[in-house]
Amino acid sequence: MDNLTDGDVTLLATTPEGESYLSTSLHERIRRDIETKIFSGQWQPGQRIPAEDALASAHQCSRMTINKVLTALAKAELIVRKPKVGTFVALRRSNTAVIEVLDVSVEVTNLGLPYSFTLLRRAKRKALKSDCAKLSLPPASNILELRCCHFAGNHPFCLEDRIISLVSVPDAEHESFVAMAPTTWLISKIPWSEAEQSIHAVLADEETSRILDVPRGSAGLTIERNTWLADRFVTWARFSYPGDAYHISAKFVSATGI
Amino acid sequence: MDNLTDGDVTLLATTPEGESYLSTSLHERIRRDIETKIFSGQWQPGQRIPAEDALASAHQCSRMTINKVLTALAKAELIVRKPKVGTFVALRRSNTAVIEVLDVSVEVTNLGLPYSFTLLRRAKRKALKSDCAKLSLPPASNILELRCCHFAGNHPFCLEDRIISLVSVPDAEHESFVAMAPTTWLISKIPWSEAEQSIHAVLADEETSRILDVPRGSAGLTIERNTWLADRFVTWARFSYPGDAYHISAKFVSATGI
């Protein structure tokens, strides 16, 4: 069997300083090697690391394999690559966290509770000046204003205020949103989009506290979301949650986020 | 000049169906092509896309180049690759958002305000049962408890409660934290780490509202963070912000986050 003399396998088994994870691929093991050097402090932040050629011969592999590893590490911002200069251990991690953005119905279902919603308001109107501030939409555009309450079992879970641009989504005018929640409907219409969101802490105002069935003046989280499709404004939404019933989790790897 | 007859450039200039972005690289342009096919709906979610070989000949490039593009698109979760089966347009985006996690001193400085902090409490003690719930630490471990207030100019900006494991970071016992904020000090000691954080909305309690100089019962955001280094618990921190003065922003591309 010439498998036994396969260049790859024998190479991998004799990779320097590597516990031979025979099941993982070469570039994964090399990546682990390099990450270990960085995390252990053997390669200090800011320090220049060996060139691709040098790493290739050190790991007895081709330059392309090293390039693949370093490109991935650069994307992960563990290292910084300066073309024609060299590769350096990053001074600081990007300190970003990834949070999951769930559809309300999915959130509720994940909690093992029956999901339902009620449409509280539906109005077609022209965008006012006050809208345009948050909507990045020209004044007097046709918009659809919606408000609905999402329930987990019999309990109000979240209040949704939404504005949909009828310029971008004309079909919305003929949809009642009684049977299908706005989010669900929009997803079916606008499969891909860009969004920007911000999270605020607020005190529940009178109407919100009444709808969500919490004491007036309780703490709440609001998530505001603006959505575009190729630079065209599609929809704005604000989700109001009773604060004690909700939180947002995130995981990350970071230097500065300690 | 033989630049004019450079194989790459001529290839790129004649790439089928591509506006010739002469400044960008081949794989970038191919990636754009494929993304356009997906975003435009020409390739529907769930649909199988041509094999690497086919894409390579369609774009008149090598299979490796296509592989690089598809690997990147798979990482971005625009497509799903099933080894030995094929490549498919993803059914749904991962609906995750990336939020920036800033050091408080950086946040304040970014606002153009002078940063300072005051140490309010520093106590060495054994971990209680109540601590262990949030700390994932064995009971009676030596810990250091800190509380400090971060200022933007003369105004309190954020209250930090922190617990440091003296098992993982024994040096902390001999550090006063008067001249250097805990975060800054920890970053210098623990350059890399993993963290998990959650964001809550709360009502400011009496002590917090007094320190932050806000009315009792105002809405606030708290960020809780647990940090590990290679599975060893390092530190826990809670940052309390007055809610109206702070929010968290995130940008993402999503299907379900509409």
Add this chain to the structure above:
DNA sequence: CAGTGGTCTAGACCACGTA
């Protein structure tokens, strides 16, 4: 058995920063 993606190699040319 044919087709697929996963992986790796050994070359190559380029532009450009540093010296």
Add this chain to the structure above:
DNA sequence: ACGTGGTCTAGACCACTGT
């Protein structure tokens, strides 16, 4: 002038899946 990373090619072998 040299070294660097950025990029691309043309081939190769593999394991596995579906038919």
